[in-house]
Amino acid sequence: MKKYQLGEFEEVVILTIAVLNNDAYSVAIKDEIESRMARNVSMGALHTALKRMEEKGYLRSYAGEGTEERAGRPKRYFEITALGKRAAQYARDTREELWRAIPKSVWQVSMGG
Amino acid sequence: MKKNTTTPPASFQRFFRWYCHPDLLDYIEGDLLEVYGRRVKKLGKRKADLKFIIDVLLLLRPGIIRSRRRQLTTPYGMYKSYFKIGWRNLLGNKAYTLINMAGLASSVVCAIFIFSFVRQHLAVDNFHPYPERTYRVVTELHRDVVAYQSNVPSPLGEHFRNDYTYAEKIARVYTESDALITLRKENELVKFKETGGIAFTEAAFFDIFHFPLLKGRPATVLTEPNTAILTERMARKLFGEKDPVGEVFWFQNRFPFTVTGVLQDLPANTDIRSEIFVSYPSLRTFDPWLSDDTDGWGGIRDGMKCYVVLKPGVPTAQVEDVLSAYVKKFRPTSKNVHHYKLQPLRDVHFNAQYGGPVAKSKLWVILIIGAFLIITACVNFINLATAQVLRRSKDVGVRKTLGSSKSQLFGQFMVETALITFAAIAFAAMLAYILFPYINAFFQTHIQIDLFSDPTLLLFMLGVGVGVTFLAGYYPAAVLAGFQPVAALKGKLLHQRRGGFNTRRTLIVAQFVIAQVLMIGMLVIMNQMRFARQSDLGFDKEAIVMVAVGRDSTRTIATTFKNEIARIPGVEKVALCYAAPSSNIDWGNSIRFENSTEEVNFRTSIKSADADYLSTFGLTLVAGRNLVPSDTVREMLINEVMVRKLGLSSAEDALGRHIAANGGRMKGAIVGVLKDFHDKSFHEEISPVLITTYTEDYSNYAVKIDLASARSVLATIEEKWLELHPDQLFEYEFLDDSIAGFYTAEETSLKLIQTFSLIAIFIGCLGLYGLVSFMIAQKTKEIGIRKVLGGTVTHITWLFGKEFIQLIVIAFLIATPIGWWGMRQWLQDYKFQVPLDAATFLWAFGGSCFVAACTIGYQVLKTAGTNPVKSLRTE
Numbered sequence: 001m002k003k004y005q006l007g008e009f010e011e012v013v014i015l016t017i018a019v020l021n022n023d024a025y026s027v028a029i030k031d032e033i034e035s036r037m038a039r040n041v042s043m044g045a046l047h048t049a050l051k052r053m054e055e056k057g058y059l060r061s062y063a064g065e066g067t068e069e070r071a072g073r074p075k076r077y078f079e080i081t082a083l084g085k086r087a088a089q090y091a092r093d094t095r096e097e098l099w100r101a102i103p104k105s106v107w108q109v110s111m112g113g
Numbered sequence: 114m115k116k117n118t119t120t121p122p123a124s125f126q127r128f129f130r131w132y133c134h135p136d137l138l139d140y141i142e143g144d145l146l147e148v149y150g151r152r153v154k155k156l157g158k159r160k161a162d163l164k165f166i167i168d169v170l171l172l173l174r175p176g177i178i179r180s181r182r183r184q185l186t187t188p189y190g191m192y193k194s195y196f197k198i199g200w201r202n203l204l205g206n207k208a209y210t211l212i213n214m215a216g217l218a219s220s221v222v223c224a225i226f227i228f229s230f231v232r233q234h235l236a237v238d239n240f241h242p243y244p245e246r247t248y249r250v251v252t253e254l255h256r257d258v259v260a261y262q263s264n265v266p267s268p269l270g271e272h273f274r275n276d277y278t279y280a281e282k283i284a285r286v287y288t289e290s291d292a293l294i295t296l297r298k299e300n301e302l303v304k305f306k307e308t309g310g311i312a313f314t315e316a317a318f319f320d321i322f323h324f325p326l327l328k329g330r331p332a333t334v335l336t337e338p339n340t341a342i343l344t345e346r347m348a349r350k351l352f353g354e355k356d357p358v359g360e361v362f363w364f365q366n367r368f369p370f371t372v373t374g375v376l377q378d379l380p381a382n383t384d385i386r387s388e389i390f391v392s393y394p395s396l397r398t399f400d401p402w403l404s405d406d407t408d409g410w411g412g413i414r415d416g417m418k419c420y421v422v423l424k425p426g427v428p429t430a431q432v433e434d435v436l437s438a439y440v441k442k443f444r445p446t447s448k449n450v451h452h453y454k455l456q457p458l459r460d461v462h463f464n465a466q467y468g469g470p471v472a473k474s475k476l477w478v479i480l481i482i483g484a485f486l487i488i489t490a491c492v493n494f495i496n497l498a499t500a501q502v503l504r505r506s507k508d509v510g511v512r513k514t515l516g517s518s519k520s521q522l523f524g525q526f527m528v529e530t531a532l533i534t535f536a537a538i539a540f541a542a543m544l545a546y547i548l549f550p551y552i553n554a555f556f557q558t559h560i561q562i563d564l565f566s567d568p569t570l571l572l573f574m575l576g577v578g579v580g581v582t583f584l585a586g587y588y589p590a591a592v593l594a595g596f597q598p599v600a601a602l603k604g605k606l607l608h609q610r611r612g613g614f615n616t617r618r619t620l621i622v623a624q625f626v627i628a629q630v631l632m633i634g635m636l637v638i639m640n641q642m643r644f645a646r647q648s649d650l651g652f653d654k655e656a657i658v659m660v661a662v663g664r665d666s667t668r669t670i671a672t673t674f675k676n677e678i679a680r681i682p683g684v685e686k687v688a689l690c691y692a693a694p695s696s697n698i699d700w701g702n703s704i705r706f707e708n709s710t711e712e713v714n715f716r717t718s719i720k721s722a723d724a725d726y727l728s729t730f731g732l733t734l735v736a737g738r739n740l741v742p743s744d745t746v747r748e749m750l751i752n753e754v755m756v757r758k759l760g761l762s763s764a765e766d767a768l769g770r771h772i773a774a775n776g777g778r779m780k781g782a783i784v785g786v787l788k789d790f791h792d793k794s795f796h797e798e799i800s801p802v803l804i805t806t807y808t809e810d811y812s813n814y815a816v817k818i819d820l821a822s823a824r825s826v827l828a829t830i831e832e833k834w835l836e837l838h839p840d841q842l843f844e845y846e847f848l849d850d851s852i853a854g855f856y857t858a859e860e861t862s863l864k865l866i867q868t869f870s871l872i873a874i875f876i877g878c879l880g881l882y883g884l885v886s887f888m889i890a891q892k893t894k895e896i897g898i899r900k901v902l903g904g905t906v907t908h909i910t911w912l913f914g915k916e917f918i919q920l921i922v923i924a925f926l927i928a929t930p931i932g933w934w935g936m937r938q939w940l941q942d943y944k945f946q947v948p949l950d951a952a953t954f955l956w957a958f959g960g961s962c963f964v965a966a967c968t969i970g971y972q973v974l975k976t977a978g979t980n981p982v983k984s985l986r987t988e
Contacts, residue, residue, distance in 0.1 A: 073144075
């Protein structure tokens with residue numbers, strides 16, 4: 001049984017939110033991911049991921065101000081909850097454990113091959 | 114300016130709003146707009162639009178779409194509350210509910226009746242196998258005026274069958290109405306009179322018309338002479354439960370027929386009324402002239418029909434062309450007056466010219482009246498509901514402040530309307546079910562309704578329900594939903610909504626227009642009927658009984674019996690004749706005048722009668738003298754119309770001139786000219802009439818009796834008649850009854866329009882009642898103040914009275930031209946008509962004023978009489 005359910009895209013999103021710190025709202029997250037990782041993020045995928053993580057309790061959101069270019073619609077800012085932090089940490093730990101567990105020779109052979 | 118150019122595609126934005134979960138809507142829409150704005154700057158509008166669309170489509174995924182379950186659960190409670198509040202409102206305002214329901218229910222009953230009536234007529238003879246290709250051959254007779262006959266010369270069908278290949282099937286049918294059918298059981302004679310008659314039918318008839326055979330072999334049942342098939346009902350009537358096949362019955366005591374088959378009972382929706390079909394070859398013994406293929410061309414006998422089914426693709430014009438050649442070929446000596454035409458089967462029931470019972474235009478008028486009745490009921494509904502609005506303004510105000518949207522309120526009032534409407538329809542359906550037997554008896558219709566097993570009727574009622582809900586509910590619901598909550602809560606609507614009252618006035622006017630048009634129609638029809646019934650027809654119709662001459666009577670028997678009748682005490686006069694002066698039966702003929710070899714160009718109605726005819730019917734001579742008694746044709750009487758048609762200068766001029774009629778077989782000199790009398794109904798002009806002593810044609814004793822002893826006289830005549838003709842049925846009819854029979858269609862129209870106008874007036878009154886209650890509620894204080902300042906009861910009554918008189922006058926001004934135009938159209942059917950005088954219209958006006966006064970009088974007087982203290986104290 002997995003302790004924390006966190007998909008690859010979700011992990012990227014949660015980390016980006018952490019990077020953006022207090023500025024994390026959907027368009028900013030999208031831009032950040034797109035610029036840092038050179039991948040296209042669709043609005044649909046992003047919002048679904050955000051919603052799912054909020055439901056899981058990894059994220060918390062609050063309504064922000066509305067600006068002119070948003071035609072007065074409020075922004076929705078996201079923060080990582082303690083549980084979210086643990087989940088991200090857990091993901092990182094399990095990865096690193098895996099990295100460490102790789103025998104050097106195998107890795108090199110496979111790289112060389 | 115800039116904003117306009119950078120809005121995303123509106124339809125996709127709307128689509129997004131529609132599917133997006135409401136919690137997320139604002140945020141995501143904001144995102145979309147922000148990104149869109151950026152893209153427009155970077156990529157241009159077109160690409161940004163495209164990307165926007167892609168984004169919207171990619172957002173269409175489970176986490177973002179609004180959930181269905183939530184949508185279903187919330188409104189359920191709301192609808193329940195709508196129903197509950199609606200129900201409470203209905204119960205809380207019993208008067209309002211009752212008025213609405215009563216008005217709606219009565220108009221829906223009418224609508225159900227009209228719907229069934231119209232549908233029944235549209236369904237007549239629509240079940241036959243070749244509906245598109247079946248025609249009836251009919252005749253137009255072109256003389257000085259064109260006459261129309263649904264009959265043809267008897268040989269036409271046979272010749273057409275042998276000469277041309279246009280037709281797939283041809284069937285000739287000769288129907289003898291009012292058949293005397295007898296059964297011989299040992300020494301006993303059982304007599305039946307069949308009004309449906311007996312039809313001499315070619316077997317192909319049953320290929321053209323779908324009347325399935327239950328017993329007997331279709332190929333052979335009607336081939337041999339003196340064979341017959343009966344409907345099941347008729348077979349049971351004649352022979353009881355035993356197998357009718359092989360049994361024998363007699364027609365007119367002279368012609369025996371053996372039953373070879375049994376037909377399924379004729380359905381209600383057919384115009385074919387005969388239930389006894391006998392083989393066409395039997396006609397040879399019954400009527401040699403009619404069955405003769407050359408002599409038969411000489412004239413047209415009533416009841417001789419010819420039906421054809423054309424091969425697919427054969428144009429009717431081509432067939433009519435070849436038929437027209439028959440006239441020259443087979444009627445070389447006659448004037449060329451016959452024009453044979455093909456009448457489509459689906460036209461037969463609706464073409465009044467050829468004796469169709471219901472013209473389509475009449476069905477339309479009835480449909481329109483039905484629609485009007487429903488509209489009046491809707492108008493009521495609107496009126497009363499808008500009056501209610503004021504009472505409910507607080508309710509609406511509270512709902513609005515608590516966040517009800519306009520559409521929710523609108524929905525709520527529509528639900529309430531639907532509640533009343535469908536309750537009224539259910540009530541109407543019940544009422545219709547109970548009332549239909551009476552309605553049928555009253556209008557002499559045979560409409561059947563199956564409320565629950567008839568899908569079209571159910572669909573119709575559902576349609577009426579939905580239609581009425583929208584018609585009646587839309588306006589009040591829109592008014593209610595449109596309130597300003599502040600004004601509604603402060604109770605300021607009274608002042609705010611003056612305009613609404615005008616709408617209501619307009620509606621009341623509309624109601625009264627409808628009611629008055631119907632009233633005018635009713636009055637004109639009543640006038641015309643009274644005119645037709647009470648005008649001097651030019652002869653006596655009172656106290657005259659027409660007694661049929663026995664079928665096998667010879668001239669001497671008839672004359673002897675006439676003298677015998679004359680001796681009965683109580684009988685004043687007796688004449689032997691073909692028919693009464695005014696009768697549906699007449700014998701049309703083309704005559705030759707003086708030495709001319711050519712027939713005249715008009716139709717003459719020959720009334721064979723003896724010398725007592727004039728005195729019995731009180732006909733008056735304007736010139737010359739009466740006929741002298743004679744057993745052969747020697748002398749002739751004509752009427753003034755005939756004098757004119759013959760182009761003679763005066764009645765005296767006609768005396769002594771010679772006439773040859775019936776192809777020269779009847780010749781005589783004119784000895785007298787009769788003053789014109791109505792020989793037909795008022796629908797028709799007076800025809801040229803010729804009276805002569807042609808004894809072979811005598812078929813009635815016209816007996817003028819003393820009405821005081823009518824019963825005993827008739828009994829004596831019947832007794833003596835049956836002694837003379839024991840094997841026949843004694844038949845008689847009072848002349849005034851048979852003349853009244855000319856107008857049965859009008860009687861039915863009159864009853865219909867009377868009923869409809871009563872209902873329209875009733876509904877109109879309900880509306881008035883509603884309006885006056887509303888006005889009184891509104892003006893309570895005003896009345897109080899007026900009274901305190903010295904206003905009298907008359908003064909206050911007038912305050913309301915003038916309001917309503919105004920409305921009725923306006924309605925009258927609109928109704929008059931409509932009624933005038935409509936009734937002028939109706940009167941066109943009559944050659945002799947009552948004038949459309951002002952009195953009729955004034956009566957309609959006076960009537961509606963009176964009814965209005967009665968409706969509002971009580972309430973107004975009550976209010977006018979209230980102590981002002983009461984009305985002023987309430988605040």
